[in-house]
Amino acid sequence: MTTQTNQRTWEDVNEGDEIDGFVLELTDTKMVEQVSGSQDFYPVHHDTGFAREAGHDEIFYNTGFTQAALSRLLTDWVGTDGWVKKMSFQMRKMNIPNDQVHAKGVVTGKSEGDGGMGEVTLDIWLENDRVGITTPAEATVLLPHRD
Amino acid sequence: MPKAVEGDYDIEAVRAEWIGKKTPRSHGRYPVEYDPIRRHCHMVEDENPLFLDPSFAKQTSHGGVISPPVLAGYFAGDGAWPPTGGPTQGQRRAGEEIEPEGSIIGDVPTRGERLINMNVAWEYFAPVRIGDELSSETVLTDIFEKSIRLDPKAVWIVTERRIYNQRDELVATNTNTLLTHRRPDVVAAEAEGN
Numbered sequence: 001m002t003t004q005t006n007q008r009t010w011e012d013v014n015e016g017d018e019i020d021g022f023v024l025e026l027t028d029t030k031m032v033e034q035v036s037g038s039q040d041f042y043p044v045h046h047d048t049g050f051a052r053e054a055g056h057d058e059i060f061y062n063t064g065f066t067q068a069a070l071s072r073l074l075t076d077w078v079g080t081d082g083w084v085k086k087m088s089f090q091m092r093k094m095n096i097p098n099d100q101v102h103a104k105g106v107v108t109g110k111s112e113g114d115g116g117m118g119e120v121t122l123d124i125w126l127e128n129d130r131v132g133i134t135t136p137a138e139a140t141v142l143l144p145h146r147d
Numbered sequence: 148m149p150k151a152v153e154g155d156y157d158i159e160a161v162r163a164e165w166i167g168k169k170t171p172r173s174h175g176r177y178p179v180e181y182d183p184i185r186r187h188c189h190m191v192e193d194e195n196p197l198f199l200d201p202s203f204a205k206q207t208s209h210g211g212v213i214s215p216p217v218l219a220g221y222f223a224g225d226g227a228w229p230p231t232g233g234p235t236q237g238q239r240r241a242g243e244e245i246e247p248e249g250s251i252i253g254d255v256p257t258r259g260e261r262l263i264n265m266n267v268a269w270e271y272f273a274p275v276r277i278g279d280e281l282s283s284e285t286v287l288t289d290i291f292e293k294s295i296r297l298d299p300k301a302v303w304i305v306t307e308r309r310i311y312n313q314r315d316e317l318v319a320t321n322t323n324t325l326l327t328h329r330r331p332d333v334v335a336a337e338a339e340g341n
Binding site for chain 2: 041063064068083088
C-alpha cells in the first residue's frame with residue numbers, strides 16, 4: 001500500500017510560490033498512450049497524413065492529454081485532502097511529437113474561502129522548448145487549514 | 148462528426164436555429180471503473196495513489212478511489228471520441244442513442260468537417276467515485292465565424308455540459324469551444340471560384 005504524503009495546507013502557501021511540476025517526453029510511445037488514456041481516436045492526433053491533409057505540419061496532442069497533464073499538476077499539488085474547484089485552459093499552440101512538455105504554475109492569490117477550506121488561485125500552463133507556452137490556464141483550488 | 152454543408156452557408160440562420168438547443172439527459176456507457184482511470188494516469192505519468200491504489204484511497208477522507216477531475220466527461224459519455232454508437236450500448240437507457248456532445252456536434256451544420264478543440268473550462272462540485280453512474284446534458288450556447296490561419300471562415304461552436312451522478316447531484320460543469328474548418332484544398336478551390 002502506498003503511504004500518505006505530507007498534506008499541503010492553506011497556511012503553507014504564499015502568493016508568488018512557484019510549482020515546478022513535471023516534464024513529459026512526447027515519444028512515439030507517449031503518442032499511443034495519449035490515444036489510450038484519452039480514448040480520443042480523432043485521427044488528427046495520431047495519423048500524420050490526416051493531419052497534413054487538414055493543413056497541419058504534424059499531428060498534435062489532444063485535449064484529453066492536455067487537460068490530464070494540467071489536472072495532474074493540480075492534484076499533485078493540492079494533495080489527498082485538497083480539491084480542484086475550477087480549471088480553464090486555452091490550447092493556443094500545439095504540443096507535437098518529440099516535444100518535451102513541462103507543466104508549471106505559480107500562485108496568484110489566496111483567500112479564506114468557505115466550507116472550512118482555504119481558497120488559492122493559480123496560473124498554470126504547459127510549455128515546450130520549441131514554441132514556449134502552448135496552453136495557458138487558470139485554476140482555483142481548495143486547501144485544508146493547518147490544525 | 149460535423150455536418151459540413153456544401154454550397155451556401157448562412158451563419159445567421161444556423162445561429163437562430165441552434166443557439167440554446169439542449170440535448171436530453173444521456174447516461175454514460177458504463178459506471179465509473181478503475182481501468183480507464185489507470186489508463187488516464189498512465190498517459191501523463193500520474194502516480195497519485197488516490198486514483199490508483201484502493202488500499203491507500205480507503206484510508207483517506209474520500210474513503211475510496213476517486214476519479215481524476217477531468218475524467219468526469221469521459222465517464223458521462225460514450226467511452227470514445229468520436230462517438231462510436233454501434234450495437235454495444237452499455238447502460239444507456241432506451242431511446243438514448245448518442246452521447247450529448249455527439250448529438251450537438253454531430254448535427255449542427257458547419258462549413259468544414261475538420262475539428263480543433265480550443266478552450267475548456269471545468270468546475271467541480273463533488274467527487275466522482277468508483278461505481279458512480281454519470282449522466283449529462285449539453286446546451287449549445289454560441290456558434291460564430293472567426294478566421295483562422297487554415298480557413299478564413301472557420302465556424303466555432305461553444306457548448307456547456309452539466310454532469311450529474313446517480314443521485315442527481317451536479318458533480319461538474321464543462322464549457323468547451325471547438326472550431327470546425329475546411330481543408331486547405333477546399334478553401335483554395337473556393338478562392339479560385341470553383
